[in-house]
Amino acid sequence: MSVKILATGDLHIGKKSSALSTDAKELATKHTWEQIIKRVINDNFDVLVLTGDIVDRDNRYFEAVGPLQAGFNRLREAGIQVFLISGNHDYDVLRQTADQTKYRNIHILGANGRWETKTITINGQEIRFVGWSFPSQHVAINPLLDLKINHQDIPTIGLLHTDLDSKKSHYAPVRIENFFEHPVDAWVLGHIHKPQTIRDNAPLISYPGSPHALSPKEQGIHGPLQIMVESKHNIRFNQIPLSPVRYETLTINITKTLNEESLRKLVVDSIQEFKEENRDNLIEVRYLILDLLLTGEHSNVRKIEEWMSTIQEHFSYEEAINISVRKIDYDLMPAIERLTNLAQEASPAGLLAETILAIQNGNNTPLLNNLIKKWKDEAERINNAPVFYRLKTNHRTIDPNDHTAKREILTQCRRLLAELLIQKSEE
Ligand SMILES: [Mn+2]
Incomplete structure (x- = not known):
């Protein structure tokens, strides 16, 4: 028989999702705690695993204790085992x-920063849990260096609240290779809110992440992990998209958008498309908060921004999902027509057009050659400035060659020319 585990962490009971102007109860993490309890009981999970930071430090007493105890009471009545560590x-x-x-059903593992193991029998299957709890708010040592457990022929699940691969952290930093040094079949981690599986077997290493998205920084699907322990060497897992809030960035290419109406249609269609593609993992989502990134080319970049400002006011869908646009970013290139004609003109606009054409066609002009030389000299000077020394040693500076120079000059020429043309048309 298999053991069915629901694993989650970093719920931060006491907090609520930011960037929304409503006070709906679903935004509070205690609501998601109640959903988790319901899910565990209704879907016949055997064990609930909690990997720390279930309670938020700033709201710990007044807001968290009540819901937490109510949840624990229900789990006790249902006979469900809870293994947890503190963060x-x-x-x-x-x-x-x-x-x-x-x-009696709740097992806090590893009090006072000392590793602890506990073995129980569920559905006739023996299973061992090992865990370590934060003894104080900050811990600079690597807890895995202190772990000593023997090999056993039963499945072993490890619980740890930790900052992975971050050397100078005050949150129990460990390195990936430390996990391989112990006879543990699945590591369930806490501390990092973004759900991520580091390794999918032998051992499984996964951050279930926060089951409730709290801020626009926590984008994508959030929800607990379902872990099916069939045997020591057969542990399957999948994420349950349970968060009532979802933050997402949509990139929309607006090239060839002719007017306000077609822009509005494009934006609405893009959102609709996102909803279709994600239908299966949006079932529990009540609030979808979008950041839009507009990309592409347009002859009048300013117009696009003006149109978007009115479009933003039109978003309010009376549907199961409440959609809002939090912000709009632009990464637009001005599209410039009639470049060849313009390049004949003896004017600043003409010179810019000539330079753009030269770069696009792989030709040289005296002005372009001069610009490339100046850009490379300047980039070299900046790269060698003492203040950027660390960037340089980390290979994060831009290599000043003809290619990078042309790319930057092209972008700037197009921007300048577009500005000039707009000014001209407004005169
Ligand atoms: Mn933490």
């Missing part, structure tokens, strides 16, 4: 809330 946010509060003399 840097809830190192002190979990112990007070989940009093283990009162809750």
Whole structure:
């Protein structure tokens, strides 16, 4: 028989999702806590695993204790085992809330920063849990260096709240290779809010991430992990998209958009398309908060920005999903027609057009050669400035060659020319 585990962390009960102007109850993380409890009970999970920072430090007493205890009570009544560790946010509060003399089904592992193992039998299958809890708000040592457990022929699940591959962290930093040094079959981690699987077997190493997206920085699908332990060497997992809030960036190419109406249609269609493509993982989402990035070429970049400012006011869908646009960014290139004619003119606009054509056609002009030389000299000077020394040693500076020079000059010439032409048409 298999053991069915729901694993999550970093819920930060007491917080709510930002960048929304409503006070709906779904925005509060305690609502997602209630959803998780329901899911565990209704879908017959055997174990709930919590990997720390379930309670937010700033809101820990007044807002978190009630919902947390209500949830633990329901799990106790349903006979569900809970294995948990504390993170840097809830190192002190979990112990007070989940009093283990009162809750025989709740197991806080690794108190005082000392590794602890516990083996239980579920559905006739023995399974071992090992975990380590934050003893204080900051821990600069690597906890995996202190772990000593023996090999056993039963599945072993490790719980750790940790900053992976971040050397100078105050949040129990470890390195990926440290995980391979111990007989653990699946590591479930906490601390990082973005869900990510580092390795999918032998051992499985995964951050379930925050099950409730809290800010526009936490984009994409959020939700707990379902882990099916069939045997020591057969552990399957998948994410359950449970967050009621979803932040996303949509990139929309506006090239060839002729007027306000077609721009509006393009934007609405792009959002619709996103919803279609993500239908399966938007089922639980009530609030979709979008950042739009407009790309492409247009003859009047300013017009696009003006049209978008009125479009933004039109977004409010009376649907199951409430969609809002948080911000719009532009990465637009001015499209310039009649370059060849313009290049004949003896004017600043003519010179810019001539330079653009030369770069596009792979030709040289005295002005272009001069610009390339100046750009390379200047880039070289900047690269060698002491203030950028670290960028240089990390190979993060731009290599000043003819190719990079032409690319930058082309962009700037197009911008300048577009500005000139707009000014001209407004005169
Ligand atoms: Mn943390």
